[in-house]
Amino acid sequence: MDWSTTIATQVAQIPRSGIRAFFDLVTGRSDIISLGVGEPDFVTPWNIREAAIYSLERGHTTYTSNYGLESLRRKIVTYVENFFGVSYNPLNEVLVTVGVSEAIDLALRALLNPGDEVLYHEPCYVSYAPSVSMAYGVAVPIATKKSDLFALDPAALEAAITPRTKVLMLNFPTNPTGAVAPVETLEAIARLCIKHDLVVLSDEIYSELRYDDVRHTSIASLPGMRERTLLLHGFSKAFAMTGFRLGYACGPEPLVSAMMKVHQYSMLCAPITSQEAAIEALENGTPAMLEMRESYRMRRNYLVKRLNDMGLDCHLPGGAFYVFPDVSRFSLSSKEFAERLLMEAKVAAVPGDAFGASGEGFLRCCYATAFELIREACDAMERFVDKLQKEAR
Incomplete structure (x- = not known):
């Protein structure tokens, strides 16, 4: 059989994840310090793990409603109203999913007809464009700039809108840049979405991880936006629950249905064990989340200072747990820089072009890594940068 012509075209044309392809080089190597995969280095807080254990001990091993446990949906509604300032009906406006990634896939498949355009700001999470393609849509990136701290420019957004544009995808705070969206910018974006009748998918998975009193505003909370916005959130980042694979979507009943x-x-449904652990996270997980956030803040400050001191220009991100230093001063592509950093300095970071063409010239470093390892990685990077500078003379 000729599999080259048998695999579906929209799947065959999708490249492998730039993150995963790069980190195949790291797998199994104990001599590498990884600043790569965006996963908290903290173990899930004990009270949340205990809730999962207790769920199993009580024999809660069945399917749940397709929407998710009603008890969890009610907790989600309370949390979302308190944190984001938006109210939802737990019975038909909340869907519990297997991570935010599934929620994005479901939303795109529910919304798109072949040829519909989806706008998103770039650099961005690696799954956005492939998810659009697999739903037979057309992915349209809007480049953001270092000079704007990688915020989405409303004028650039409006220039990208065409009669085929149906959806705008937002992610603030942003992976990979740590960018946040000022409320004034979101208000301008909201006016454009209303003017052009766009649906907004707002991925706010990093919303708890903000620093220096940076305010988080959900676009769903702005006037006229609840009716056209799907708020996407989950438990992986803030509560260190990546392996539980649990997210949720809140939005208008027709779309959620x-x-x-x-x-x-x-x-069918998300795992019941994960759902019952998530109830505990929403009820009692905030103190642990705040402790983890403070640790991330200190790591961020240290890493940004070290990068700037060694000559890699890096802005101070307002959220998430990534920094995005500029490595364009060297005569190397992002991929070449990352590969040499890995091979010569034994430090793994992700080349910026893995997050789209506008990420070229940058490097994503994740500071959800033990502080001592960040220190060792910075020492090794500094020696590597010194070596590159000497080569350039």
Whole structure:
């Protein structure tokens, strides 16, 4: 059989994740310090793990409603109203999913007809464009700039809108840049979405991880936006629950209902053990989250200072747990820089072009890594940069 012509075209044309392809080089190597995969280095807080254990001990091993446990949905609604300032009906406006990634996939499949355009700001999380393609949509990136701290420029957004544009995807705080969106910018974006009748998918998975009193505003909370916005959130980042694979979507009933139809025939429901652990996270997980956030803040400050001191220009990100230093001063592509850093300095970071063409010239470093390892990585990077500077003379 000729598999080159048998695999579906929209899948065959999708490249492998730039993050995963790069970190195949790292797997199994104990001599590498990784500043790569965006995963908290903290173990899930004990009270959340205990809730999962207790769920199993009580024999809670069944399916749940396709929408998710009603008890969890009610907790989500309370949390979202308190944190984001938006109210939802737990019975038909909340869908519990297997991570935010599934929620994005469901939303795009529920919304897109072939040829519909989806706008998103770039550099961005690696799954956005492939998810659009797999739903038969057309992914349209809007480049953001270092000079704007990688915020989305409303004028650039409006220039990208065409009669085929249907959806705008937002992610603030942003992976990989740590960018945040000032409320004034979100208000301008909201006016454009209303003017052009766009649906907004707002991925706010890093919203708890903000620093220096940076305010987080959900675009769903702005006037006229709740009716056209799907708020996407989950437990992986703030509560260090990556392996639990649990997210949720809050939005207008017609969209959530359409997503649920796809969900029930593909995933059926999220694992009940994860859902019951998530209830504990929402009820009692904030103190641990705040402790983790403070640790991230100190690591961020240290890493940004070290990078700037060694000549890699790096802005101080307002959220998430990534920095995005500029490595363009060297005669190397992002990939070449990252590969040499790995091979010669034994430090793993992700080349910026893994997050789209506008990420070229940058490097993503994740500071969800033990402080001592960050210090060792910076020492090794500094020696590597000195070596590159000597080569350039």
